[in-house]
Amino acid sequence: MPKLGESVVEGKIGRWLKQVGDAVREFEPLLEVETDKVTTEVTATVAGTLLQVLHADGAVVAVDTPIAVIGPAGAEIAQAPAPAETHSRTVETVQSRSPLAARATGQSWVSPVVGRMAAEHGIDVATVVGTGEGGRVTKKDVLAFIETRGVAPAPVELAAWEQPGTGELFRPSEEQPGTPVTAAPDVSQTAGETIPLSAMRRAIAEHMLRSVSTSPHVTTVFDVDLSRVAAHRQANKAVFERDGANLTYTPYFVAAIVAGLKKHPSVNASWADNAVRLHKAVNVGVAVALGEDGLIVPVIRNADALNLLGLARAINDLGERARRRQLKPDETQGGTFTLTNHGASGSLFATPIINQPQCAILAAGKIEKRVVVVTRDGVDSIAIKTMCFIGLTFDHRMLDGAGADAFMSTVKAALEGWA
Amino acid sequence: MADKTLIEGIREALDEEMARDPRVFVVGTDIGPRGGVFLATQGLYAKYGPKRIIDAPLAESSIVGIGIGAAMHGLRPVCEIQFADFIHPAYNQIANEAARMYYRTGGQYPVPMVIRAPYGGGVGGGLYHSQSIEATFAHVPGIKVVVPSTPADAKGLLKSAIRDGNPVLYLEPKKGYRMIKGEIPTGDYTTPIGVARVSRAGADLSIFAYGMMHHFALQAAMEAAALGIDAEVVDLRSLSPLDTEAVLASVRKTGKALIVYEDNKFVGYGAELAALISEEAFQSLDAPIVRVAGPDAPAAPYSHPLQDYFMVNTKTILAGIRKLAAY
Numbered sequence: 152m153p154k155l156g157e158s159v160v161e162g163k164i165g166r167w168l169k170q171v172g173d174a175v176r177e178f179e180p181l182l183e184v185e186t187d188k189v190t191t192e193v194t195a196t197v198a199g200t201l202l203q204v205l206h207a208d209g210a211v212v213a214v215d216t217p218i219a220v221i222g223p224a225g226a227e228i229a230q231a232p233a234p235a236e237t238h239s240r241t242v243e244t245v246q247s248r249s250p251l252a253a254r255a256t257g258q259s260w261v262s263p264v265v266g267r268m269a270a271e272h273g274i275d276v277a278t279v280v281g282t283g284e285g286g287r288v289t290k291k292d293v294l295a296f297i298e299t300r301g302v303a304p305a306p307v308e309l310a311a312w313e314q315p316g317t318g319e320l321f322r323p324s325e326e327q328p329g330t331p332v333t334a335a336p337d338v339s340q341t342a343g344e345t346i347p348l349s350a351m352r353r354a355i356a357e358h359m360l361r362s363v364s365t366s367p368h369v370t371t372v373f374d375v376d377l378s379r380v381a382a383h384r385q386a387n388k389a390v391f392e393r394d395g396a397n398l399t400y401t402p403y404f405v406a407a408i409v410a411g412l413k414k415h416p417s418v419n420a421s422w423a424d425n426a427v428r429l430h431k432a433v434n435v436g437v438a439v440a441l442g443e444d445g446l447i448v449p450v451i452r453n454a455d456a457l458n459l460l461g462l463a464r465a466i467n468d469l470g471e472r473a474r475r476r477q478l479k480p481d482e483t484q485g486g487t488f489t490l491t492n493h494g495a496s497g498s499l500f501a502t503p504i505i506n507q508p509q510c511a512i513l514a515a516g517k518i519e520k521r522v523v524v525v526t527r528d529g530v531d532s533i534a535i536k537t538m539c540f541i542g543l544t545f546d547h548r549m550l551d552g553a554g555a556d557a558f559m560s561t562v563k564a565a566l567e568g569w570a
Numbered sequence: 571m572a573d574k575t576l577i578e579g580i581r582e583a584l585d586e587e588m589a590r591d592p593r594v595f596v597v598g599t600d601i602g603p604r605g606g607v608f609l610a611t612q613g614l615y616a617k618y619g620p621k622r623i624i625d626a627p628l629a630e631s632s633i634v635g636i637g638i639g640a641a642m643h644g645l646r647p648v649c650e651i652q653f654a655d656f657i658h659p660a661y662n663q664i665a666n667e668a669a670r671m672y673y674r675t676g677g678q679y680p681v682p683m684v685i686r687a688p689y690g691g692g693v694g695g696g697l698y699h700s701q702s703i704e705a706t707f708a709h710v711p712g713i714k715v716v717v718p719s720t721p722a723d724a725k726g727l728l729k730s731a732i733r734d735g736n737p738v739l740y741l742e743p744k745k746g747y748r749m750i751k752g753e754i755p756t757g758d759y760t761t762p763i764g765v766a767r768v769s770r771a772g773a774d775l776s777i778f779a780y781g782m783m784h785h786f787a788l789q790a791a792m793e794a795a796a797l798g799i800d801a802e803v804v805d806l807r808s809l810s811p812l813d814t815e816a817v818l819a820s821v822r823k824t825g826k827a828l829i830v831y832e833d834n835k836f837v838g839y840g841a842e843l844a845a846l847i848s849e850e851a852f853q854s855l856d857a858p859i860v861r862v863a864g865p866d867a868p869a870a871p872y873s874h875p876l877q878d879y880f881m882v883n884t885k886t887i888l889a890g891i892r893k894l895a896a897y
Binding site: 262263264265266267283284287289290 | 825852853854855856857896897
């Protein structure tokens with residue numbers, strides 16, 4: 152299992168593109184691997200015949216673990232993929248002379264010290280949870296096992312007011328004669344369907360839960376007049392089309408965000424162990440919905456170096472590849488701020504969850520024509536304007552309301568004054 | 571106390587021992603008015619004169635031979651081999667004569683001499699100025715082999731070597747001459763030969779190293795600490811005699827051994843350490859013994875990029891640490 156990105160520690164076997172017995176060329180796509188965020192094709196590291204597939208579709212495999220054996224056609228394969236005993240090579244590792252790599256790991260083998268300690272303490276090693284390479288039981292695991300084994304939690308003396316009372320009066324109602332016993336309905340037993348979590352759904356669940364339990368979320372909402380942006384977009388759509396870019400509202404929002412982040416660096420920040428880290432780079436993530444599968448946030452790196460055309464192209468490219476599940480894992484990393492276009496699905500305003508460890512996320516609502524009151528030269532009149540609510544959810548540990556609103560005012564001014 | 575360099579520790583030891591004991595003299599190439607190519611004897615010629623700071627011809631066998639004869643007759647010679655790479659012509663004098671004399675004469679002729687030799691690469695020295703020679707000489711019974719890795723030990727070990735009644739090969743990590751700095755205690759002190767030092771206590775694995783590699787191993791251990799790996803580092807200091815108890819005690823504690831040496835791996839000094847550990851501490855091992863050592867190539871390349879690849883460094887040691895810790 153190759154390391155598919157800086158922070159990627161495991162991958163899920165998606166689909167084998169080659170079957171056992173197929174001839175493979177070096178660098179030929181072998182299988183698809185799903186990581187938290189994206190699906191990537193993994194290519195063969197050597198030429199030969201695919202002799203053995205070690206993990207079934209859907210298996211989650213740690214990085215650097217062998218997943219298949221490629222060798223000369225007809226070569227014998229030992230039960231375990233032991234490179235020394237066959238002429239085949241594992242996909243990910245050429246035969247290594249390192250003693251660490253050469254040792255087939257597993258529960259069947261114990262190190263000398265583990266064997267000795269297990270014998271001394273009468274421990275069945277199979278009952279110890281291994282945390283070493285390939286799940287090997289290490290000396291530390293045995294020490295931890297000895298330390299915790301057989302030690303029942305000390306009985307806690309309950310305070311008088313916590314002791315259950317005795318007598319008829321204090322008897323729990325369900326024990327009283329004649330009271331029908333009703334158990335809470337077990338939802339897992341009712342009719343329905345249990346859907347196993349995809350890698351993406353699991354990652355989203357973990358991230359969202361971690362974010363809300365990490366940051367005190369506060370949301371502030373502004374109403375923005377997008378009339379000038381709409382006019383500009385209308386006037387330039389065809390020109391952009393000629394340059395190969397589909398001009399949506401998103402690049403305008405990103406450009407306005409960049410202006411805001413430049414003027415208010417405290418928003419282009421993240422929480423770092425009791426310190427606030429202000430970022431030099433302006434890397435704006437743009438949430439892309441992937442239907443029922445979930446969502447993904449590709450990152451426009453150095454967004455401040457791009458003009459409107461550059462932003463439009465980057466957004467088109469990242470969005471397109473996100474929908475085709477072709478993003479590279481690193482393209483979803485390193486964001487310093489995030490934009491979510493919930494308005495695309497008709498939502499007026501929303502309170503999104505912060506993309507950790509960033510300081511804030513901007514939510515753009517539905518863009519629609521609304522009746523608003525405009526005041527010109529002291530005269531109020533009613534006008535039809537292209538309006539949009541934009542919300543900013545920010546981490547109140549790092550940023551206060553005034554700072555957030557100052558940032559939003561800059562974004563609003565950039566959008567309303569678009570020229 | 572101001573930090574001093576490793577070469578200053580050596581110079582101070584020579585100076586103080588010569589002042590303390592009139593039997594001590596130094597013989598070697600370019601060590602007189604020139605002060606030695608690495609300036610280990612700088613200023614000593616002016617202070618002690620040509621009879622005690624002797625400029626020798628470019629003939630290593632003769633330099634060591636002079637030392638053996640003088641030692642057998644009551645003097646305390648310190649022979650300087652300009653680069654350890656050039657010690658090989660003197661191998662016969664060292665192994666056949668110096669190391670065996672006391673044994674051969676039934677204790678009549680001890681050979682209390684020191685042979686100093688700068689060793690090791692990473693200094694752009696190429697083939698003839700980069701070699702590690704400790705394995706060859708540690709193999710020979712009858713001669714002690716020591717390698718300091720700090721300025722304080724450089725001074726203390728050299729004083730011990732000069733005062734020792736046996737021939738002592740004193741190897742100097744020349745890359746660290748000016749790079750390694752540290753405090754040197756004031757006053758007369760010695761560092762005992764045959765005693766290793768735990769330079770960093772740790773629980774997860776033991777690193778054994780000496781000389782320049784000890785310096786790098788300590789740095790790698792600090793970096794590993796930032797990754798949550800608690801490595802113990804043992805500076806062997808004395809390769810022969812080896813402080814076996816210190817080595818075994820550390821392995822018995824951590825269960826994992828990483829041996830680092832700059833010399834090429836095959837039949838290097840680390841092979842002996844690995845053998846010792848597996849013989850004496852097998853039941854304490856929780857992982858294979860791992861060696862991080864130089865490639866089995868004939869010599870250090872001169873090209874700098876190739877030299878960088880060739881040399882064991884903090885990065886390669888850290889990689890070894892991470893792999894062993896994860897095992």
